[in-house]
Amino acid sequence: MLVLAALGLAGCKAERPPGVFDVSLDEAYRRLSNDKLADMVFAKQCGILVHVTPVGMPVGASAREVTWRVRSSGKEVVQFTAMLSPVGANQTKVEIRVPAAPDGGEMYDGTKFYKRPAFNQPLRPAVQEQVAAILEGRKFDVQRVGPGKDKVCLVQRGGLETGRVFSIDD
C-alpha cells in the first residue's frame, strides 16, 4: 500500500501558483520580448489596424519587464507590460500591468468607452492568456479568455472582417 501511495504521489506534479511558469527568467524574457502577440491581436482586435511592438528591459538586478506598445495610424493607443521575476532557477513569475485609466480603473478593463477601440474589453484576460500560451509553448486559446463586452468593437470588427477598415481618426 505504501509503495502504491508513493508511486501515486510521484505521478503528481506540484501545482504552480497563479502567474508562475516553468521556464527560466532568461527564457521567458527571450520569448516574450520577441513576440508581437499575433494570435491575441487577431482574436481581440477591433476595426482599426493595430501594430504591436515588444520592448524588453532589465529591472533592477534580477527582474525584467516586457512592454508591448500598441499603435494605430502612427499613434500609441494602449500599452501593457509583463513584469518578470525569477522563482528559483527554472521558474518565472509574471505579473501583467495595464495602465490606469483617467477616470479610474485600468484601460480596457471592460467598463471603458473608446470611440475607436483597439481591442475588445476586458483586455487583461486576453494578455494573460497570450503570455501563458507563449510561456507554456501552446497556442493561444480564445475560449479561455471569455467573450468581449465592447459593442463598438464588435461593430468595427465586423467592418474589418468584411473589408471596411476604421481609423482612429474616423
Next chain:
Amino acid sequence: MKPSYLAFLLVAGIVVYLLAISPNANGTVYRVPIAQARQDLAKADLPPLVFGSEPLDVQVRDNGKSQIVWIARRDNEELFRYIAELTVEGDSATRVKLKLEGAQGRTVNFAQRLAAKPEIRDMYIVAMEERVAATLERRPFEMTRVYPAMSAAAISNMGALQASVDQAAAADAQRSRNNMEKAYRDEAAGVTRRAR
C-alpha cells in the same frame, strides 16, 4: 386519459407525421383548369430555404401541353429538375403530380446524392409540392407544412449537416482572416479603404 386513447393518439400522430414527410405519390387535385394551372405554375419559383444559402439559377420550361419543368443550375451546371405532370380532372380541375430528377453534372452527381439520401429527396419534393399548392390555391407558401419533412431530413443527415456547418464556419473565418490580412497589406502599401 385511458391508455387505449393515448395509444390511438400516438398512432394517429405517427401516421400524420409519416404522411407529412412523404411526397404525395398520386399527386394532388386542384380546382383550377389545366390552362390556368400551367400558366400559374410557369411563374412559380423554387421553394425558399430548403436549398441552402447559395443561390440557384432556375429556368422554367412549359412544353405547352402537360408538363412544367423547373431546371435548377449552379455555375451553369444542372443539379436537378422538378417535373410537374398536369392532367385534367373533370371539367375544371387539374391533377398535379410532381417528381424530382437529379442530374449527373460535370462536378456534382446530384442524382447519386438524392438516391443516397431519400429523406432529403422527399423533403425537396414536399417543399415543391407546397410551392405548387400555394401557387394554385393562391395563398402564401407555408413553411410549417415542410417542417416535418425537413426534420426527418435533418435527423437522417445529422453528421453531414454538422460537417457542412463546420465547413461554412471555417470558410467564413478564413474569409474574415483574409480580409483582415489584406487590410494590413493595403496599409503597408499606402492604400486606404475606409469604412463609411
